[in-house]
Amino acid sequence: MTVLYDLFSWQGLIFEFLIFTFTVLVSRRYFSPLRDIPGPFLASFTRLWHVATIAGGKQSIKMLELHRKHGSFVRIAHNEVSVGHPDGIRKVLLAPNPKSPWYKLMAFPDWRFQSPLSTIEPKAKNERARWLASGFSTTNALRTEQNMDRQISRLKSWIDKYAESGKPMELDKFITYCTFDVLGEVMFSKAFGFLDNGTDIGNTIAWSGMLNMIVTCGGYYRWLLNIFLMNPLITSLTTTPMGYLGDLSQGALQERRDDPTDHPDVVNLWFENHRKHPDRVSFKDMQSANATVIGAGSDTISCATQSFIYHLLRHPEKLKKARAEVEYYRKTEGICYGRVISFADAQRLTYVNACIKEGIRVFTPVQWQLARQAAKGGVTIDGRTFPEGTLMSVNPHVMHRNYEIWGEDADEFRPERWLEEENASREKYFIPWSAGFASCPGQNIARMEMPKLIATLLRDYEFKQVNEGQEWSYEATFGLLPYNWPVYVRKTDLYAT
Ligand code: HEM
Numbered sequence: 001m002t003v004l005y006d007l008f009s010w011q012g013l014i015f016e017f018l019i020f021t022f023t024v025l026v027s028r029r030y031f032s033p034l035r036d037i038p039g040p041f042l043a044s045f046t047r048l049w050h051v052a053t054i055a056g057g058k059q060s061i062k063m064l065e066l067h068r069k070h071g072s073f074v075r076i077a078h079n080e081v082s083v084g085h086p087d088g089i090r091k092v093l094l095a096p097n098p099k100s101p102w103y104k105l106m107a108f109p110d111w112r113f114q115s116p117l118s119t120i121e122p123k124a125k126n127e128r129a130r131w132l133a134s135g136f137s138t139t140n141a142l143r144t145e146q147n148m149d150r151q152i153s154r155l156k157s158w159i160d161k162y163a164e165s166g167k168p169m170e171l172d173k174f175i176t177y178c179t180f181d182v183l184g185e186v187m188f189s190k191a192f193g194f195l196d197n198g199t200d201i202g203n204t205i206a207w208s209g210m211l212n213m214i215v216t217c218g219g220y221y222r223w224l225l226n227i228f229l230m231n232p233l234i235t236s237l238t239t240t241p242m243g244y245l246g247d248l249s250q251g252a253l254q255e256r257r258d259d260p261t262d263h264p265d266v267v268n269l270w271f272e273n274h275r276k277h278p279d280r281v282s283f284k285d286m287q288s289a290n291a292t293v294i295g296a297g298s299d300t301i302s303c304a305t306q307s308f309i310y311h312l313l314r315h316p317e318k319l320k321k322a323r324a325e326v327e328y329y330r331k332t333e334g335i336c337y338g339r340v341i342s343f344a345d346a347q348r349l350t351y352v353n354a355c356i357k358e359g360i361r362v363f364t365p366v367q368w369q370l371a372r373q374a375a376k377g378g379v380t381i382d383g384r385t386f387p388e389g390t391l392m393s394v395n396p397h398v399m400h401r402n403y404e405i406w407g408e409d410a411d412e413f414r415p416e417r418w419l420e421e422e423n424a425s426r427e428k429y430f431i432p433w434s435a436g437f438a439s440c441p442g443q444n445i446a447r448m449e450m451p452k453l454i455a456t457l458l459r460d461y462e463f464k465q466v467n468e469g470q471e472w473s474y475e476a477t478f479g480l481l482p483y484n485w486p487v488y489v490r491k492t493d494l495y496a497t
Helices: 002-008 010-030 048-055 059-070 088-094 101-105 122-130 138-143 145-165 171-188 201-228 232-237 243-258 266-276 283-296 299-313 316-333 350-362 396-400 415-419 421-429 443-460
Strands: 073-077 080-083 370-373 379-381 384-386 391-394 461-465 487-491
Touching: 002 010, 048 059, 048 073, 048 201, 059 073, 059 080, 059 396, 080 088, 088 370, 088 379, 088 391, 088 421, 101 201, 138 145, 138 443, 145 171, 145 443, 145 487, 171 201, 171 243, 171 266, 171 283, 171 299, 171 443, 201 243, 201 299, 243 266, 243 283, 266 283, 299 316, 299 350, 299 443, 299 461, 316 350, 316 443, 350 415, 350 443, 391 396, 415 421, 443 461
Parallel strands: 080 391
Antiparallel strands: 073 080, 370 391, 379 384, 461 487
16 A cells, blocks of 8 residues: 555656666667667657757758768668668658658648648548649649739849948848749749738738748647647638738638639639539638648749849859750740749740759758658568658758769769760659658649749849848758848849840
């Protein structure tokens, strides 16, 4: 009786808790199948090391550092190994390994709104995405071109103003306003209005960056976020955790539900499918997919656009070559005219497109651990087998800087590499969109928007950093947005009105 009493006393409970914690930590460290995988000591006991690194905003730099130190495998949590081996792409991402449970939190605004992103089993994910996919097809992306042009043209009006005033411009912000407004146009033919106002309305984009950080770290502690942020009560009390972006995009969807007029945009096709097969794609499916897209489809393009300009500013000879290419096509083929360069023209610019790809490779817009769970039978890479259920992640930034794949100059911005013959064999290691069943559905839209936007900026403007040579700042969570590199701007001789 005395022993029982002692066990349930508060001292007893503390003692039991300590014994339990000690046993868990020791078994994670010394009895896990990952016990011999190198990595930070703390990471072998707990997820906290990884979460603290994400919160520090430089997790992708840290991951690259660790892979360069330890090689192909790094243990980044008690139950997760980061894979830097080139075969990781085929064996982890392209194989039908379920996504990590981290993705389950990616239901916005709360758990009632499951999306393809939050669905982790390959078959179920494909099924959920199937009726939404046509909205992102190349054919449909092409229909949205005029919508894109409207906003790129507005961006130009702002840059013109700065060119005239000679004042420094926070180009990073305006590019992001533009990519958000383009996304609104592409999705539901309605811009968010950032370019109309020339400001981050209600600090929405800043909040979206913060939300990105909260959700990225919170994915490992789903219950916590489900209690405090992403639950039906909060959704009904406030508007949505996504604030203005969420309200406007969900409002646009609702408007379209009431007004079935044909529009050249993504939700138009979703509604077509919904009306034909309400059992296959519900209104709620569209709401959740819409929310995911708003989170995924603008910072990424802004990042790629900024990377192009930023890196070419550091390589004036390549900048000259890229602009000369536009000039050449204008003279010889009479293309690349008009206020905004058309996609058909922009895609013909071989060197410019090589620069875009290289900007994405050296500074990948999603520098996140894309994590999967080893499927039945486990996953074998480089002779090492990881048992079923092991979390295995691939970071595109780590892959894109791998010396074994890209050579000793992997860290350098060298667009010419994309034009070399041996590069064809490297294409399969270029994974900005991830790879396999969970890869980015918006890549057709991005592949169309980026060349247009970038070629137009290249043709029309000369940028110069206010503090020449100063490095930009950024925080990497799931995605990343550079900042703090203001520029002076002036129009080039090729400028088109
Ligand atoms: C440079 C531009 C872009 C890059 C680099 C990029 C990259 C990515 C990556 C790496 C993922 C994660 C895949 C994974 O978890 O394994 C993703 C997911 C996603 N992206 Fe993109 N993306 C871009 C643009 C876009 C655009 C323009 C849209 C929409 C119009 C979009 C919509 C999405 C959606 C909805 C998801 C969630 C995928 C799912 O259904 O599971 N993205 N993207």
